[in-house]
Amino acid sequence: MIADRIENCAAYYGLHPRMEEAFAFIRKCLTEQTAAGEYEIAGEELYAKVFRYSPKEQETPRFEAHNRYIDIQCMAIGSEYQWCLPREKAAAVSDYDEEKDMAFYAFTGEGSRLHLEKGMFAVYLPEDAHLPGMVDGSQQECVRIVIKIKR
Numbered sequence: 001m002i003a004d005r006i007e008n009c010a011a012y013y014g015l016h017p018r019m020e021e022a023f024a025f026i027r028k029c030l031t032e033q034t035a036a037g038e039y040e041i042a043g044e045e046l047y048a049k050v051f052r053y054s055p056k057e058q059e060t061p062r063f064e065a066h067n068r069y070i071d072i073q074c075m076a077i078g079s080e081y082q083w084c085l086p087r088e089k090a091a092a093v094s095d096y097d098e099e100k101d102m103a104f105y106a107f108t109g110e111g112s113r114l115h116l117e118k119g120m121f122a123v124y125l126p127e128d129a130h131l132p133g134m135v136d137g138s139q140q141e142c143v144r145i146v147i148k149i150k151r
Contacts, residue, residue, distance in 0.1 A: 004120070006030060023072075026121065034145070035052075036143075054139075064103070064129065067151075071146060072121055078140040078141055078143065080144070082116050082131060084112050084129070087127050
């Protein structure tokens with residue numbers, strides 16, 4: 001997991017050939033009002049989802065992890081907590097879904113808690129189980145940009 005501010009994103013371009021393109025889309029969303037929805041950037045190799053929501057307590061929060069995609073999660077508006085745990089330390093609560101590229105893991109309060117605020121991002125690799133969208137007490141509407149980069 002990597003966490004940083006958007007103004008430092010160039011330091012991470014070398015992680016993947018599409019990283020610069022991914023951050024260009026994020027920077028565009030941060031300067032223009034982008035509607036919630038899914039956006040194709042480079043087909044299934046690189047795409048984005050923009051979520052607009054009011055954070056709510058989750059009854060049964062679960063970590064998620066992906067095999068084929070790297071996630072970049074960036075807050076455009078608002079703030080929330082996100083959690084991260086090495087996938088190898090997480091207890092699976094579902095089988096891996098090949099079609100959705102997703103598996104779920106139990107959240108027990110273990111792992112690292114990140115306070116993601118406007119202009120901050122987190123990069124989650126397939127080795128990272130992560131849990132976004134956790135209430136931080138701000139009660140503010142959130143807009144979160146999620147970039148999916150095929151590994």
